[in-house]
Amino acid sequence: MSKRSVDVESHEKYFISVDEVRQQIERCPKCGEKVEFTHLSDHENMYLHEEVQCKKCGFGPVETLHILN
Numbered sequence: 001m002s003k004r005s006v007d008v009e010s011h012e013k014y015f016i017s018v019d020e021v022r023q024q025i026e027r028c029p030k031c032g033e034k035v036e037f038t039h040l041s042d043h044e045n046m047y048l049h050e051e052v053q054c055k056k057c058g059f060g061p062v063e064t065l066h067i068l069n
């Protein structure tokens with residue numbers, strides 16, 4: 001399988017910032033097809049874990065940890 005990568009991004013604002021980030025990466029960088037998102041939010045620890053995967057070409061999963069501070 002493809003190798004997994006984890007990016008950590010910090011956001012000063014709440015879900016508005018996360019939505020902005022999401023729009024930048026909602027298309028697959030490899031084939032341009034719309035990617036599939038999985039979100040796991042943890043409000044106690046103030047982070048949002050996001051996983052992006054392209055079902056068409058198999059790109060990903062790419063994991064991003066959004067820190068909501």
Ligand SMILES: [Zn+2]
Pocket residue numbers: 028029030031032033054055056057058059
């Ligand atoms: Zn793709």
